[in-house]
Amino acid sequence: MMKYIRYAFLLIFTCSLPLWAQLEKPDLVLEGTVTVAQNHTHFYIPFTVPSGVHRISVDFSYDHRREEKTVFNIGIHDPAGFRGQSGSNKDHFTIGPGDATPSYIPGSIPPGQWKFLISVSNIRPEITSKYRVEIRFNSPLEDASFTLDPLEINLRWYRGDLHMHTAHSDGFCGSQNEKHVPCPLFLTAQTATNRGLDFIAISDHNSIAHYAEMRELQPYFDKLLLIPGREMTTFYGHFNAFGVTQYIDYLVAEKNGRTIDEVVHDIQSMGGIASINHPMSPTGEACRGCGWTPPAPVDMSKFTGIEVVNSGRVMDAFWDQQLAKGLRLTAIGGSDNHDATKAEDQRGALAHPTTVVQAKELSVAGILDGVRAGHVFIDVTGSRNKLLEVEAITSAATAHMGDTLAARSGDDLRLHVHVVACAQDQVHMLVDEKTTGEPLPVRDDDQALDTRWMSDGARHWVRFVVLDAAGNTVLLGNPIYVNF
Ligand SMILES: [Zn+2]
Ligand SMILES: [Zn+2]
Missing domain, CATH: 3.20.20.140 (Metal-dependent hydrolases)
Structure with a gap:
């Protein structure tokens, strides 16, 4: 029971974090508090960027934000000067060699002392607001993608x-x-x-x-x-x-x-x-x-x-x-x-x-x-809307386009081909480079076709193409790799 509660808690907790924060622990965390004494002032929090960094990613958060109308504006400076500021409109940003979150300036990340800027735009007299700046270096996810979460x-x-x-x-x-x-x-x-x-x-x-x-x-x-x-x-x-x-x-x-x-x-x-x-x-x-x-x-x-x-x-x-x-x-x-x-x-x-x-x-x-x-x-x-799906089945295994399949000499491969929006076209099977067997005519808009091929135990690649009535290739599928 205890285990279940802990698991449920973990699930709720992790789901509330962006995917990004779940994947990588911050390299640096800068924390502090702000009171009314700092209202309408700017202050910098210095931090050190080691050598070998090509991308810096920042997440910023603070409390008493919505109900109490606390507003902090943020920006960042590298050792040579200004690298952007986003007011209070972005809580996450990244700066890489060729790209940066809008508001920020892409380019190389010089090592040395950087400064995170907080401008206190509004804080009420009774409020003490805690802020937290999480800094990550060389995020693999942001190096590879312009979105932190899958689109679908x-x-x-x-x-x-x-x-x-x-x-x-x-x-x-x-x-x-x-x-x-x-x-x-x-x-x-x-x-x-x-x-x-x-x-x-x-x-x-x-x-x-x-x-x-x-x-x-x-x-x-x-x-x-x-x-x-x-x-x-x-x-x-x-x-x-x-x-x-x-x-x-x-x-x-x-x-x-x-x-x-x-x-x-x-x-x-x-x-x-x-x-x-x-x-x-x-x-x-x-x-x-x-x-x-x-x-x-x-x-x-x-x-x-x-x-x-x-x-x-x-x-x-x-x-x-x-x-x-x-x-x-x-x-x-x-x-x-x-x-x-x-x-x-x-x-x-x-x-x-x-x-x-x-x-x-x-x-x-x-x-x-x-x-x-x-x-x-x-x-x-x-x-x-055209679709080409291929499945090869032996007595021991099933493979799809791109998969490898082991087949001994004499093994029978049953091949299921599914095509959509190819009526009046023909499906051709190619083994290695060569057309093998009779072409399969397609009659319906959504059609399943079956054929067979017997393995000789050697290495082959079996792929399918769909040709129109004029002989032009309409769809080209990747092979099933037999004995690769
Ligand atoms: Zn080109
Ligand atoms: Zn080219």
Whole structure:
């Protein structure tokens, strides 16, 4: 009984804290009291920031606030001076290298003596108000995400676009006077919302400047997850980093430069994932470094994904080559949009293609985990409602897209395919790169199809694509990895 009461108390207590506060203990706590003697004064509370800090996050609270109308305004100074102030309108803020809570100034976090500012705007004569400042350094959650809480907790398929550019790199669109101008990031988020997406990764080239605006926009776009993205753009190929807001040295070069392996190692060590973009594009003067032409062998096993559909083009041969080597790399898609105002029927329009990820929640961690697991299909047409689900069943186990399955020689795999909004299309099964068996015609808007395949005990990957009557790929699913 006692145990139950304690558990219930713990539950109530922890639920009242923001998710963030439940995850990480503060590195510093500054506490004190304020009385009427300090009314209409400003005072600083000094604290020391050690070296090696790239992000500082602050939670502020005080009592006698609502009923007694106590009001404290807050701000912060680094050793060189002012880093922002938010009056009494924000109790939590974060300052990182490229992004900060609005009211605060992003940039590096110099070590040394910082000062937390309290301006006593109002306190009544009989009140003694206790305040508490919790300071956290290098919060992994705020390094990876612009929201502390998932936007939705629900196991389902979430639709998004993982590759696009804005004013912070080479995104351009028409101005009010129809001039060609850097295209505001806000328009990208608004267009993605209008097209029914659940998430976008804004992947401006090499910079971290776009994260400030993404942090500002995330509370407003509370149905559209904004994933920190970046296109690491090298002379020998492009790849996206997802889930990292810290700067990464992208200067890969044979002479006096870094290697691709070193850059990918940085992405992973900061909690992110890397995915190769448009590897089959040509490299030349028209598109410098667009194809995948590393000067030295690259450890492909450190990548999580490959962009198999870029803009409107399905390019799966490079991906298949990697799978043939025994690597598990999730096929994803990206519009590579460079103009948020581009109409939906034009090549490179936002949400074309859409990458559809099964995740347990709409958070950066949730979506990236879904990509890692390969629980992903690509909706090449950006349909908003098409669905492809695959289940493989042996006498011993069940696997879904992205899963591995052990199957001995002679084991029969029963394959269940579920497609939605694909009437009149055909489902093709590919084993390794090759079409296997007869295509399965789809008649209904919501249809379950069954087929079989017999294992020979060797390593294979089994995946499904949906083609329309003209033979165009409509949906592309990730494989079930047999004996990988
Ligand atoms: Zn690129
Ligand atoms: Zn790009």
